[in-house]
Amino acid sequence: MPASTHSKRILAIVLIYFSTYVLGIYSAARASTQLPLAYTRNESHTLDQLDRELSSERGLRHSGSRNPRWFPFYTIGRFSNDLCLGNNLLMGTCMINGECKDNKGVAAGQCSSITQQAVCCIYQRTCGASTSYNNTYFYNSNYPAPYAGGGRCSIVITPPDSTICQLRVDFLALSLAPPTGDGLCSTDALTISGGASQVPTICGENSGQHIYVDFNGVSPITISVATSGGYTFNRQWQFQTRMIGCTSATLAPAGCLQFHTATSGTIASFNYVSAASSALNSIGVQGTRQLSNMRYGICIRKASGVCSITYSQVGSDAYSFTMTNDVGAVDPTLLATSAVQSQDCTTDYIVIPAPSQGGVMLPSDRFCGLGLVTTTSSAKPFVVYAVTDSNEELDISNRGFYLSYSQNSCPVL
Numbered sequence: 001m002p003a004s005t006h007s008k009r010i011l012a013i014v015l016i017y018f019s020t021y022v023l024g025i026y027s028a029a030r031a032s033t034q035l036p037l038a039y040t041r042n043e044s045h046t047l048d049q050l051d052r053e054l055s056s057e058r059g060l061r062h063s064g065s066r067n068p069r070w071f072p073f074y075t076i077g078r079f080s081n082d083l084c085l086g087n088n089l090l091m092g093t094c095m096i097n098g099e100c101k102d103n104k105g106v107a108a109g110q111c112s113s114i115t116q117q118a119v120c121c122i123y124q125r126t127c128g129a130s131t132s133y134n135n136t137y138f139y140n141s142n143y144p145a146p147y148a149g150g151g152r153c154s155i156v157i158t159p160p161d162s163t164i165c166q167l168r169v170d171f172l173a174l175s176l177a178p179p180t181g182d183g184l185c186s187t188d189a190l191t192i193s194g195g196a197s198q199v200p201t202i203c204g205e206n207s208g209q210h211i212y213v214d215f216n217g218v219s220p221i222t223i224s225v226a227t228s229g230g231y232t233f234n235r236q237w238q239f240q241t242r243m244i245g246c247t248s249a250t251l252a253p254a255g256c257l258q259f260h261t262a263t264s265g266t267i268a269s270f271n272y273v274s275a276a277s278s279a280l281n282s283i284g285v286q287g288t289r290q291l292s293n294m295r296y297g298i299c300i301r302k303a304s305g306v307c308s309i310t311y312s313q314v315g316s317d318a319y320s321f322t323m324t325n326d327v328g329a330v331d332p333t334l335l336a337t338s339a340v341q342s343q344d345c346t347t348d349y350i351v352i353p354a355p356s357q358g359g360v361m362l363p364s365d366r367f368c369g370l371g372l373v374t375t376t377s378s379a380k381p382f383v384v385y386a387v388t389d390s391n392e393e394l395d396i397s398n399r400g401f402y403l404s405y406s407q408n409s410c411p412v413l
């Protein structure tokens with residue numbers, strides 16, 4: 001057949017298909033405005049029930065399947081179980097109200113213009129829960145009121161299938177009893193176990209921090225907060241847990257406990273706060289805020305058109321790089337001048353691969369002491385390793401690190 005007749009036929013088919021689709025949207029809009037009152041009153045209808053009722057009302061004949069293949073309206077015009085932002089500003093999943101209730105979710109506003117029955121369903125869980133839902137929030141009992149302590153509070157997170165590879169846990173709020181003066185979490189401890197990658201035990205003040213952990217196949221990961229009832233402290237936590245698909249662009253590279261995706265921002269050691277610790281260490285002097293026994297990577301996603309990354313102390317905070325030696329013995333205004341950059345950093349230090357300062361390459365990639373000179377690295381991936389040993393006996397009143405990073409565009413040739 002001549003090519004022009006052929007393309008006319010294709011055009012006709014496309015036109016018929018498209019007008020069927022437009023009609024579909026129109027009839028769906030009618031259907032949703034004409035829902036009998038019972039639908040809007042009875043909140044226990046399931047998605048399948050609503051599906052059946054809607055399609056019989058439209059006079060559509062289909063096999064009863066939720067997603068008939070031949071009619072694109074179902075996948076586009078009809079709401080799908082997408083992510084949504086609830087009116088409580090938490091992340092949820094868009095679904096029929098009855099299904100949300102069945103799943104013990106909280107309806108936080110509507111999420112579809114197609115039907116008023118679709119709500120943004122938020123999963124909030126506390127001690128003893130288990131979940132396979134994405135974006136499950138885990139918080140202390142009585143949250144946002146504090147928890148006085150005593151016992152262990154856990155959640156078990158099982159991936160729904162093997163297409164999920166990582167869990168990201170955001171500590172939206174995390175305030176536990178502080179470490180000892182030697183940086184040990186012996187009063188309260190957050191542990192995350194069961195994954196294929198290691199997560200260090202943390203405690204103290206960690207709101208705003210996050211971690212990534214790899215799933216070990218479809219084995220569950222347990223997030224557990226152990227607290228000592230004998231220590232008076234207002235504990236509080238609220239975590240957001242996110243499952244990340246194995247092919248997702250947001251997957252953290254191997255070896256990254258933390259993964260930052262902004263072009264500029266800050267990174268901080270766990271329990272970093274500018275104020276001194278009130279605890280004494282094992283030799284009886286003012287202790288550290290740094291947590292002991294750390295060894296992890298903080299990665300920063302390289303933005304496109306970027307060639308290097310620069311790290312510097314957060315200037316407004318004199319204690320923003322206090323890793324080894326005695327903070328207590330130095331005038332705070334002079335702290336940043338006590339930088340040490342050497343392979344001799346062997347107790348508590350950070351590693352910045354292939355570092356340069358003022359355009360000059362440095363002979364070592366380890367940084368410790370009481371200050372950090374602004375340092376740039378072109379080594380990819382962008383990563384800072386944080387290392388601390390098991391005690392703080394030679395370091396008085398250290399805080400850890402709190403650094404700004406900014407990615408630098410490639411030079412125009």
Ligand SMILES: *[C@@H]1O[C@H](CO)[C@@H](O)[C@H](O)[C@H]1NC(C)=O
Nearest residue numbers: 038041042043044045046049
């Ligand atoms: C609501 O729907 C449920 C499930 O179909 C049914 O058992 C119940 O009787 C209905 N309630 C009302 C008030 O229609």
Ligand SMILES: *[C@@H]1O[C@H](CO)[C@@H](O)[C@H](O)[C@H]1NC(C)=O
Nearest residue numbers: 083091134135242243244245
């Ligand atoms: C889980 O939710 C996050 C948003 O919080 C989203 O980026 C991610 O893709 C979701 N994971 C899956 C497996 O759908």
